[in-house]
Amino acid sequence: xxxxxxxxxxxxxxxxxxxxxxxxxxxxxxxxxxxxxxxxxxxxxxxxxxxxxxxxxxxxxxxxxxxxxxxxxxxxxxxxxxxxxxxxxxxxxxxxxxxxxxxxxxxxxxxxxxx
Amino acid sequence: xxxxxxxxxxxxxxxxxxxxxxxxxxxxxxxxxxxxxxxxxxxxxxxxxxxxxxxxxxxxxxxxxxxxxxxxxxxxxxxxxxxxxxxxxxxxxxxxxxxxxxxxxxxxxxxx
Numbered sequence: 071x072x073x074x075x076x077x078x079x080x081x082x083x084x085x086x087x088x089x090x091x092x093x094x095x096x097x098x099x100x101x102x103x104x105x106x107x108x109x110x111x112x113x114x115x116x117x118x119x120x121x122x123x124x125x126x127x128x129x130x131x132x133x134x135x136x137x138x139x140x141x142x143x144x145x146x147x148x149x150x151x152x153x154x155x156x157x158x159x160x161x162x163x164x165x166x167x168x169x170x171x172x173x174x175x176x177x178x179x180x181x182x183x184x185x
Numbered sequence: 186x187x188x189x190x191x192x193x194x195x196x197x198x199x200x201x202x203x204x205x206x207x208x209x210x211x212x213x214x215x216x217x218x219x220x221x222x223x224x225x226x227x228x229x230x231x232x233x234x235x236x237x238x239x240x241x242x243x244x245x246x247x248x249x250x251x252x253x254x255x256x257x258x259x260x261x262x263x264x265x266x267x268x269x270x271x272x273x274x275x276x277x278x279x280x281x282x283x284x285x286x287x288x289x290x291x292x293x294x295x296x297x
Contacts, residue, residue: 074227076227078225102285104285106288111293112290112291113189113191113275113288113289113290113291114228114275114288115288116285116286116287116288119285158227158228160227165233165240165241165242166233166235166240166241166282168235168240168282168283169282169283170216170233170235170240170241170282170283171282171283171284171286172218172230172233172241172243173218173220173228173230173277173286174230175227175228175229176227177225177226177227178225178226178227
């Protein structure tokens with residue numbers, strides 16, 4: 071079983087729809103929770119970064135973390151064609167010394183917003 | 186402020202050869218992590234460097250090695266290349282080992 075599970079999709083929705091992306095995880099030691107957006111043949115771009123359970127909002131994006139259920143979500147409101155990309159959830163685990171963190175990623179969900 | 190840069194963008198190598206990939210961290214960042222991303226998969230952690238020392242390592246064999254220089258730029262070296270090493274190699278920098286990581290555009294390695 072993978073430490074982080076993410077439905078790879080593909081997910082296709084009409085422009086303006088609310089998009090919900092989700093990940094589950096098994097390691098209760100994960101400390102920080104992130105969402106990255108990756109366009110084709112590009113590096114991942116950090117969208118959201120959260121630590122505690124609850125919601126965090128940034129413009130059209132809302133990240134939700136439920137540590138008791140080991141479940142995180144990303145909501146995109148008023149979706150745009152430019153939001154079409156692969157969305158990766160990531161969680162940090164402590165490595166080495168001084169609290170250093172490595173990222174453990176989900177497989178990524180490919181999202182297409184249709185005009 | 187300059188972001189994370191990587192070179193080369195793309196390269197093709199033959200099985201058994203050696204390759205060196207380079208990364209320049211974002212200004213003010215002292216920590217560099219390397220990840221391997223196979224097609225259709227999420228990135229996998231290779232190792233992290235902090236102040237020129239390896240600070241942690243993932244499940245990759247010793248033929249994957251690295252360096253970090255005094256200016257915090259970094260290299261990833263892979264010896265005895267195998268076909269399965271074909272992937273996008275991503276470098277990420279952070280202002281400190283415990284903080285969020287920002288990725289470069291990646292180097293796409295093809296091994297034939």
